[in-house]
Amino acid sequence: MFDIDNYFENFVKTNKIFEERNILRPEFVPKILPHRDNQIRKIAEIVACTLKNSKPSNIFIFGKTGTGKTAVVNYVKGHLNIQCRNSELPEPKWISLNCQQVNSSYRVLARICNELDPYNPVPIAGWPIDVVFDKLIEKLDTYVHGICFIILDEIDILVKKMKKSHDILYNLARINSRLKQAKVNIIGISNVLNFKNSLDPRVLSSLGEEEIVFPAYNAQELKEILDQRANFAFQRGALAHDIIPLCAALAAKEHGDARKALDLLRKAGELAERRQSPSITSDFVYFAQNDIEKDKMKEYCESLPLQSKAILLSIYAMQKNRAGNAIITGDVYSCYLELQKQIPGLNKLSQRRVSEIIRELDLSGIVNAQIKSNGRYGRTKFINLNIPLEDLNKYLLNENRLNDLFDYRPKCIGSNITCFKGQKYVKLG
Ligand SMILES: Nc1ncnc2c1ncn2[C@@H]1O[C@H](COP(=O)(O)OP(=O)(O)OP(=O)(O)O)[C@@H](O)[C@H]1O
Ligand SMILES: [Mg+2]
Incomplete structure (x- = not known):
């Protein structure tokens, strides 16, 4: 059984991470703004x-x-x-x-x-x-x-x-x-x-x-921004020497975003604190990065229009019920047509538009749509989700109109017919 009193006692005793965590929050305006x-x-x-x-x-x-x-x-x-x-x-x-x-x-x-x-x-x-x-x-x-x-x-x-x-x-x-x-x-x-x-x-x-x-900040500039904030935010000895350069390098790799760098540092500190670790190590920074990616994906999914959500759900349903087998655009479209009829107020999109939306989802990183050459049968796009199925389920929970469809088993799975550019074809082997 989790000993909650002991956890709280230890938390107070071992809390050696933050001096003033609010200094790392986005709304805090520091007294000096390096490189600006x-x-x-x-x-x-x-x-x-x-x-x-x-x-x-x-x-x-x-x-x-x-x-x-x-x-x-x-x-x-x-x-x-x-x-x-x-x-x-x-x-x-x-x-x-x-x-x-x-x-x-x-x-x-x-x-x-x-x-x-x-x-x-x-x-x-x-x-x-x-x-x-x-x-x-x-x-x-x-x-x-x-x-x-x-x-x-x-x-x-x-x-x-x-x-x-x-x-x-x-x-x-x-x-x-x-x-x-x-x-x-x-x-x-x-x-x-x-x-x-x-x-x-x-x-x-x-x-x-x-x-x-x-202009965007480079890694060195981000490092100086973090150094200045970290001086007041953390207790002495809480930060290993490689932590700030690591956060700066990870944030600079995206596009030099100081908010991202500060979020990484604060989150890494919070994770170390929760685990009652005496200091922040690079592992906590990587865990924090993972958490931030997940938050970003969630926000992205929640902000998508209903059509894109329905297409994501189609990929989800195909992947869940077809364990291991390849999914192509035609499969997603067949499943989408089945789901679309069950989602109130959703117009039917053409296969071409669905293909475009899959490309947008691919660009965002939530879906992987890889074109592979199939010898004499030409080139085909193979699609799969880039995040675990259960994560997508959580990210789409706020869309009431889709709630009952997560257990939907697509009828097209048993069929050997697929759609391609508006035509129906029999699948080979
Ligand atoms: N030169 C700097 N020195 C210290 N902190 C900085 C500096 N630049 C940005 N920050 C911090 O980074 C975070 C993000 O900065 P800010 O909100 O000003 O970005 P923004 O350009 O307005 O971003 P957005 O376009 O998303 O609104 C804030 O916490 C801010 O205090
Ligand atoms: Mg702003």
Whole structure:
């Protein structure tokens, strides 16, 4: 039997890993941000005119995920606010929206209104958009006595999803001409580097008055970022000397993501702590990496559209019931046709579209779709899941419409007919 009291006692006695684990959390803003001097300086130079009560230029910030965009903006914000207070100027108002969560033009405007005046909220839907825009102008002039910074994080999502967002962005970028008292500055952040190409040139010229690029970190830079955080986060002796270089190297191998490097280090520490180990060894880093990969796969599966989930489920059902035998696109399609009839509200896709989705799943790494040459029968794509069956089962649990289908045994398994480019063929041997 697990001796829980003994476990807790030992935990307190042997807990020699963390000094302050919150320092490794993503929301923590460190006092210094190594290797971001250039970006901090550029943003500071642009926003400094706030201290003379002038409106800074709008800014576009580009950089892959985990390259410090949010951290740098928050860092500059903190220092600018202090300077305003010291100079007895009104502190700027900062409104930050993540366009992944607030993903329609209406909701962006309504959300800004409601941040300014939470006591008289604009309804989340229902008003004509120009009425919400007029309301926003009224609220800005009433509640802002200086500069209002509007940070639109993941702005590319807004543009991709909403054709009308171009008009809204254009009007937002030009809003100052309609304001009597307040001044608005827009900071757009995107981790899609070529996102500019998809922007209406009018929007680009007014929103992207200044552009700042955040390059990915290399292994050495990540190592210095981790060193600086680890100094305060861990107890003395908790880290073997090779741990930080290992976390930095693993994160640099992906795309130089500081969040990934910090997550690896924190998770490795937590695993060592749970096992009541006196220090973090490289094994814990590899375990942590494994856990992070699993979390990422789960998040990816949960965010897939229902059609892709149905195709994943078809591969699952074929693999589960056909232990060991090869699965080809035609098999997946036959199984998909059976499942599609049982999933409420799911349209039937063509085999070509299903093939494309399998290719996307292959690119994400969740499925392995390998083309093999079959001698005189041509080239065939062999498909299998890249994760254990039971893991996929867990990752798709949140999709109620699929819940009853995990034990489904495809009828096409007993048949020697397969589909290929819309035609039915008899399988050979
Ligand atoms: N130069 C740095 N020094 C110290 N910590 C850093 C540095 N750059 C990034 N970090 C840390 O890495 C994590 C991720 O950074 P941040 O959230 O700023 O990335 P991002 O570029 O905004 O990513 P995303 O595009 O996913 O929003 C945060 O915990 C942040 O504190
Ligand atoms: Mg960010």
